[in-house]
Amino acid sequence: MLKKTITMTALAVLAATATSSFAEKYTASEKARKLAHENLLVDTHIDVPYRIHNEWEDVTVATKGGDFDYPRAVEGGLNAPFMSIYIPAHYEQSGGSIQLANELIDGMEALVGRAPDKFAMAYTTDQVIKNTEKGLMSLALGMENGTPIEGDLANLEHFYERGIRYITLAHSQSNHISDSSYDIRRQWDGLSPFGKKLVKAMNDMGVMVDVSHISDDAFYQVIEISEAPVIASHSSLRQYTPGFERNMSDDMLKKLGENGGVIQINFGSSFVAQQANRYRDMLKKRIEAVEEQYGEESAEAQQRIAEIEKNNPYPYATLDQVLDHIDHVKELIGVEHIGIGSDYDGVGDSLPVGLKDVSSYPNLVQGLLDRGYTDDEIKMILGGNLMRVWQQVEDLAK
Template identity: 75%
Template sequence: MLKTTIKASVLAVMSVAATMAGAQEYQASDKAKQLAKKYLIADTHIDVPYRIHNSWEDVTVATESGDFDYPRAVEGGLNVPFMAIYIPAEYEQTGGSIELAHDLIDSMEALVGRAPNKFALAYSPAEARENMNNGLMSIAMGMENGTPMEGDLDNLEMFYERGVRYISFAHSQTNHISDSSYDIRKQWDGLSEFGFELVKACNDIGMMIDVSHISDEAFYDVIETTEAPVIASHSSLRSFTPGFERNMSDDMLKKLAENGGVVQINFGSSFVAQQANRYRDMMKKRIQAVYQQFGEDSDEAKRRVAEIEATNPYPYATLEQVLDHIDHVKELIGVEHIGIGSDYDGVGDSLPVGLKDVSTYPNLVQGLLDRDYSEKEIEMILGGNFTRVWQQVLDHAK
C-alpha cells in the first residue's frame, strides 16, 4: 500500500507539471515545416502496439490520448514510425511471449488494413521511400525484448518473415540472450552463448541489432561480434545523466561510430536531463520518509506530502536539452551517427517541452536550424542516417 501511494503521489505531481509545461509553446517557422515535409522522417521507437493492446484506440483518426495518431503524425511530417513490438520482461519467466508478439504484429497489419489510403507496411528503405512518394505513411516494426526468440533461431526467421526489422535483445531484466542495463544481476557478463549466435544470425538474415536496453558488457560483445552496423533505437547520452546505464557513454558512442551505427536520440525527460532522471527516486524517498515518521493516513503526513508535491514539480526537459544531446554526438563522432528514437507512447507524461507528440518534429527541425545545422545534416538526422544503416544491414545479408 505504501509503494502504491507513493507512486500515485509522484504521478500526480507529473500530471500537474505536464499542464504547466504545455504553457510554453514553440513556433516552428514555415521553412522548418517545409523541411519536415520534404525529407523522410524515421522515428525508430513508437509504442503504439502495446498502447492499443492495453486500451484500444483507433489511431487512424485523431485520438484524445497518447502521443501518436495519424492526423498528428501527418502534421509533424512523420513518414516511417517504427512500431515497437514490446514484450514485458516478465514473459521470460511466465511464457506466452511468442503469442503476444504475434498479437501485436497482427494489430499493426490490421491498422494498415483499416486505412490502406493512409498506411502501408514497409520492410526496407526502398519500400519506405516508395510509400512516401505515394502519400502513404509506412508502418515498420522492431521487437523490443528478444524473449520471443526462446532460444531457437527459427523464431528469428519467423519474425523476420512477419516484418520485424530490428530486435532489442533485452528489456528491463536479463533474459536468455543478454544482460539488461536496468538489471543489477549480470547473469552472463554480457551476452549469453545464444546471444552470440543470435548476433551472427541477425547479420545473416538482415535483421538490425538494437543495443538499447542491454548492459555495457553486452554492448561491447555485440560490437565485437557483429559484421554489420547496429542501432541504438531509443537511447540518449550518459554524459548528461551520470550513472544511468540505460544511456550510452562516450566510449560506447565511439565504438558505435567505428561500427558505422547510429544512436537514435530518446526524447523522454529522464533520458535527457539529470534532474528528471533522478526525480522519481528523490520524490519516493521524501514521501516515504514522511509516511514512516507520521503514518501514511495521518493528517500531518497528508499535509507534508501535499507540500512536497506543490514545491517539487516534475522537472521536464526541454527541446534545447534534446538538441544538446544531438550537438554532443555530432561533436564527438559526427552527424552521420545521429537519428530519432523518440519513445512516444512509451514514456508516459515525461516528454520534454516542445516535443510532446508526433506533431512536433518541425520544432526539432527549427531547433537544428537555429543551431546552424545545414539542410543536408537535418536530412541525415531525420532519417537519412538510419535508412543508410538499414540498407547496409540488408546488403550485408545479401
C-alpha cells in the same frame, strides 16, 4: 525504455502549464516545416502497439490520449515510424511472449487494413521509399525485448517473416540473450552464448541489432561480433545523466561510430536531463520518510505527500536539452551517426517542453536550424542515417 506510467500529481499538474508557457519559443518556421514534410522522417521507437493493445484507440483518426495518431503524425511530417513490439520483461519467466508479439504485430496489420489510404506496412528500405512516394505512412516493426526468440533461431526466422526489422536484445531485466542495463544481476557478463549466436544470425537474416537497454559489457560484445552496423533505437547520452547506464557513454559512442551505427535520440525527460533522471528517486525517498514517520495510510502522511508533490513539480527537459545531446554526438563522432528514437507513447507524461507528441518534429528541425545545422545534415538526422544503416544490414544479408 523502462516502461513506467507516470501517475504522480506533480506531473499531471505541470504538463499543461509547461506546454503553454513555452509554446511561443518553440514555434517552427515555414522552412523548418518544409524540411520536416519534404524529407524522409523516420522515428525508430513509437509504442503504439502496446498502447492500443492495453486500451484500444483508433489512431487512424485524432485521439484524445497518447502521443501518436495519424493527423498529428502528418502534421509533424512523419513518414516511417518503427512501431515497437514491446514485450514486458516478466514474460521471460511467465511465458506467452510469442503470443503477445504476434498479437501486437496483428494489431499493426489490422491498422493498415482499416486505413489502407493512410498506412502501409514496410519491410524493406525500398518499401519505405515507395510508400512515401504514394503518400502512405510506412509502419515498420521493431521488437523491444528479444524474449520471444525463446532460444530458438527458428523463432527469429518467424518474426523476420512477420516483419520484425530490429530486435532490442533485452529490456528492463536480463533474459536468455543478454544482461540488461537496468538489472544489477549480471548473469552472463554481457551476452549469453545463445545471444552471441543470435547477433550473427540477425546479421545473416537482415535484422538490425538494437543495443538500447543492454548492459555495457553486452554492448561491447555486440560491437565485436556484429559485421553490420548496429542501432541504439531509443537512447540518449550519459554525458548529461551521469551514472545512468541505460544511456550511452562517450566511449560507447566512439565504438558505435567505428561500427558505422546510429544512436536514435530518446526524447524522454529522464533520458535527457539529470534533474529529471533523479527526480523519481528523490521524491520516493521523501515520501517513504513521511510514511515511516506518520504511517503509510494516515491522513497526516497523505497531506504531507500532497504538499511534497505540489512543491516539487516534475522538472521537464526542454527541446534545447535534447539538442545538446545531438550536438554532443555530432562533435564526438559525426552527424552521420544521429537519428530520432523519440519513445513516444512509451515514456508517459515525461516528454520535453517543445516535443510533446508526433506533431512536434518541426520544432526539432527549427532547433537544429537555429544551431547552424545545414539542410543536408538535418536530412541525415531525420531519416537518412537510419536508412543507410538499414540498407547496409539488408545488403549484408543478401
